Amino acid sequence: MGRRTWRKLVNWIAGVLCAVMVILAVIPLFHVLIYVIGRGLPGLSWTFFTNLPAPTGVPGGGMGNAVLGSLILVAIATLVSVPLGIGAGIFLSEWGRGRFGDLVRWVADVLSGAPSIVVGLFIYSLVVVPMKGFSALSGGLALAVLMMPTVARSTEQMLRMVPREWREGSLALGANWAQTVWRVVMPAARKGILTGVMLGVARVMGETAPLIVTAFGSGFWPSSIFKPIAAVPLQVFVYAISPYPDWQQQAWTGALTLVLLVLMINIVARVVLRDRPGAGR
Amino acid sequence: MDALPDAGEVKIDVERLNLFYGSQQALFDVSIAVNRQAITALIGPSGCGKSTFLRTLNRMNDLIPGVRITGSVRIDGTDIYRSRVDVVDLRKRVGMVFQRPNPFPMSVYDNVAYGPRIHGTRNKKKLDEIVERSLRRAALWEETKDRLHQPALGLSGGQQQRLCIARLLAVEPEVVLMDEPTSALDPISTLRIEELITELKRSYTIVIVTHNMQQAARVSDYTAFFLNGELVEVNRTDELFTRPQDKRTEDYITGRFG
Ligand SMILES: Nc1ncnc2c1ncn2[C@@H]1O[C@H](COP(=O)(O)OP(=O)(O)OP(=O)(O)O)[C@@H](O)[C@H]1O
Ligand SMILES: [Mg+2]
Numbered sequence: 001m002g003r004r005t006w007r008k009l010v011n012w013i014a015g016v017l018c019a020v021m022v023i024l025a026v027i028p029l030f031h032v033l034i035y036v037i038g039r040g041l042p043g044l045s046w047t048f049f050t051n052l053p054a055p056t057g058v059p060g061g062g063m064g065n066a067v068l069g070s071l072i073l074v075a076i077a078t079l080v081s082v083p084l085g086i087g088a089g090i091f092l093s094e095w096g097r098g099r100f101g102d103l104v105r106w107v108a109d110v111l112s113g114a115p116s117i118v119v120g121l122f123i124y125s126l127v128v129v130p131m132k133g134f135s136a137l138s139g140g141l142a143l144a145v146l147m148m149p150t151v152a153r154s155t156e157q158m159l160r161m162v163p164r165e166w167r168e169g170s171l172a173l174g175a176n177w178a179q180t181v182w183r184v185v186m187p188a189a190r191k192g193i194l195t196g197v198m199l200g201v202a203r204v205m206g207e208t209a210p211l212i213v214t215a216f217g218s219g220f221w222p223s224s225i226f227k228p229i230a231a232v233p234l235q236v237f238v239y240a241i242s243p244y245p246d247w248q249q250q251a252w253t254g255a256l257t258l259v260l261l262v263l264m265i266n267i268v269a270r271v272v273l274r275d276r277p278g279a280g281r
Numbered sequence: 282m283d284a285l286p287d288a289g290e291v292k293i294d295v296e297r298l299n300l301f302y303g304s305q306q307a308l309f310d311v312s313i314a315v316n317r318q319a320i321t322a323l324i325g326p327s328g329c330g331k332s333t334f335l336r337t338l339n340r341m342n343d344l345i346p347g348v349r350i351t352g353s354v355r356i357d358g359t360d361i362y363r364s365r366v367d368v369v370d371l372r373k374r375v376g377m378v379f380q381r382p383n384p385f386p387m388s389v390y391d392n393v394a395y396g397p398r399i400h401g402t403r404n405k406k407k408l409d410e411i412v413e414r415s416l417r418r419a420a421l422w423e424e425t426k427d428r429l430h431q432p433a434l435g436l437s438g439g440q441q442q443r444l445c446i447a448r449l450l451a452v453e454p455e456v457v458l459m460d461e462p463t464s465a466l467d468p469i470s471t472l473r474i475e476e477l478i479t480e481l482k483r484s485y486t487i488v489i490v491t492h493n494m495q496q497a498a499r500v501s502d503y504t505a506f507f508l509n510g511e512l513v514e515v516n517r518t519d520e521l522f523t524r525p526q527d528k529r530t531e532d533y534i535t536g537r538f539g
Binding site for chain 2: 097163165166170171173176187
C-alpha cells in the first residue's frame with residue numbers, strides 16, 4: 001500500500017471515529033429528552049399548572065405551586081448571583097492578574113465543583129438556623145451560591161475575549177476604566193455573559209438536594225419568602241419515590257415541566273437581550 | 282544641527298526620553314520638538330520604536346505593565362509625566378488613531394457620540410450637531426448620513442478608519458497621533474485618508490507613523506527617522522529626503538536596508 005493511500009485511509013478512519021463518538025455522545029442526550037417527553041406528555045394538562053397537589057387517587061392534582069415556587073427560587077437566585085457574579089467576573093478579567101485574583105478564581109472553581117448538598121447545608125447553618133425555619137429565601141440563596149461561580153467565570157472569559165483594540169480605543173478618547181468596561185467591553189460581551197447566566201439558571205433549576213434543607217417544599221401556594229416553598233424538583237422527588245402510579249405520572253410530567261421551564265427562560269432572555277439595531281456582532 | 286521649528290511654534294517638546302519594557306530598553310535619549318499645526322512623520326524599520334514613541338505622547342504605554350520612562354515630554358510647556366497630570370484629560374487633548382480601524386460594536390452615531398457622552402454632553406441636539414460636524418470633517422458624512430444608526434462594523438475598512446478619525450475629532454483634541462493609519466487599507470482609501478490628514482493639519486498638530494516613505498513625503502512637513510530606538514535625524518521632509526545629514530538615514534531612504 002502506498003504512503004498516500006495509507007494516509008487517506010488513516011484520515012478516513014479518524015473521521016469515522018469522530019462521527020461515531022459524536023453520535024455516541026448525543027444518543028443518551030436525545031434518549032433522555034425523548035423519554036421524558038414520552039413519559040411526561042400524557043400527564044400534561046392545563047390543570048397541572050393551575051392546581052395544587054392532590055392526594056393519591058384524587059384526580060386533578062397539579063404542580064402549580066411548585067412551578068411558581070421554582071420560578072420564585074430561581075428569580076431570587078438570579079437576582080443575587082447575577083450582580084455579584086458579573087461583578088466578580090469584571091474584577092477577574094480587568095484587575096485580577098495578581099495573587100488576589102488567583103485566589104478568587106480558585107475559590108470560584110472549588111465552589112463550582114462543590115456538591116450541592118454541601119452548599120445546602122452551608123446555607124442551612126447560616127440562614128435557616130438563625131432564622132429559625134425553612135424558607136424560600138434560604139432556598140434562593142443556596143441556589144445563588146451554586147450559580148455564582150458559573151456566572152463569574154463565564155463573565156470573565158467573555159470579557160477577556162473582547163479585543164484589546166476596543167479598550168485602547170476607548171481609553172485613547174479619554175474614557176476611564178469604568179466607562180470603558182461599562183460602555184464598550186460589557187455590551188460587546190453581552191451575549192456571552194447571558195449564555196453564562198443561562199447555564200447557571202439551567203443548572204440550579206433542577207437542583208433538589210440543597211432545597212431539601214432550605215426551601216423544604218410545601219403543599220400550598222407560595223405566600224412569603226420567609227416561609228417554606230414548593231419547588232418542582234422537590235415535588236418530583238416525592239412523587240417519584242412514591243408507590244402510586246398516578247403520582248409517578250405526575251413526577252414524569254414535573255420532569256418535563258423542568259425542561260420546558262429552562263427552555264422558556266432561555267427563549268425569553270434571548271428575545272429581551274437580542275441585538276438592538278446598531279449593536280454589532 | 283537640524284532645522285528645528287521656532288520655540289513659539291513648538292507644541293510637543295520631548296527631551297532625553299528613555300523607555301524600558303521591563304529591563305529591555307526600547308527608546309534611547311530621544312529629543313524632538315514637534316511643531317504645532319504641522320504634520321510630523323515618524324519613519325524607520327520595523328521594531329525601531331516608532332509606535333512606542335508615539336504612545337508615550339498620550340501615555341498609552343501606562344497600560345502596559347512594567348514600562349518605565351525617564352526624561353520629559355512637554356505639551357504646551359507642561360510635562361505630561363509629572364504626577365499631577367490627569368491622564369484622562371491628557372488623552373482627551375491628545376487623541377490617537379490606530380493601525381487597525383477599531384470602531385466600537387455600536388452604531389455609527391454612537392461611535393462618534395461616544396467621546397462627547399463620556400465627557401458629559403447629554404443634550405440630544407448638541408450631540409446631533411457634533412456627530413454631523415465630526416463626520417463632515419472626516420469626509421464621511423455623505424456616505425453615512427442615511428445609515429447613522431446602522432452598525433459601524435458594517436462599513437468598509439476605509440470608512441471605518443475615517444469613522445475612527447471622526448470619533449476622535451468629536452472630542453476636539455489638540456494633537457492627533459496616528460499609528461500607520463492606512464496600512465490596513467486599499468490605495469483609494471489610503472488616498473482619501475491622506476487628503477483628510479492634510480486637511481486636518483490646519484487645526485491640529487499631527488504625528489503620524491508610517492512605513493511608507495512616499496506617504497511620509499506626500500503628507501508630512503517634518504520627518505523623523507528612528508533606528509533601534511534612537512532618533513537618528515529629524516528635519517523638514519523635503520530636506521530629509523533630498524539631503525539627509527546622516528549616512529544611516531540616507532541608506533534607509535534609498536532602500537539600502539530596512
Ligand atoms: N508591550 C511590549 N513589551 C515588551 N517589548 C515591547 C512591547 N511593545 C514593543 N516592544 C519592543 O519595543 C521595540 C519597539 O517596538 P515598536 O512596536 O515601538 O516598534 P515599531 O517601530 O512601531 O515597529 P513596527 O514598524 O513593526 O510597528 C521592539 O523591539 C519591540 O519588541
Ligand atoms: Mg508600530
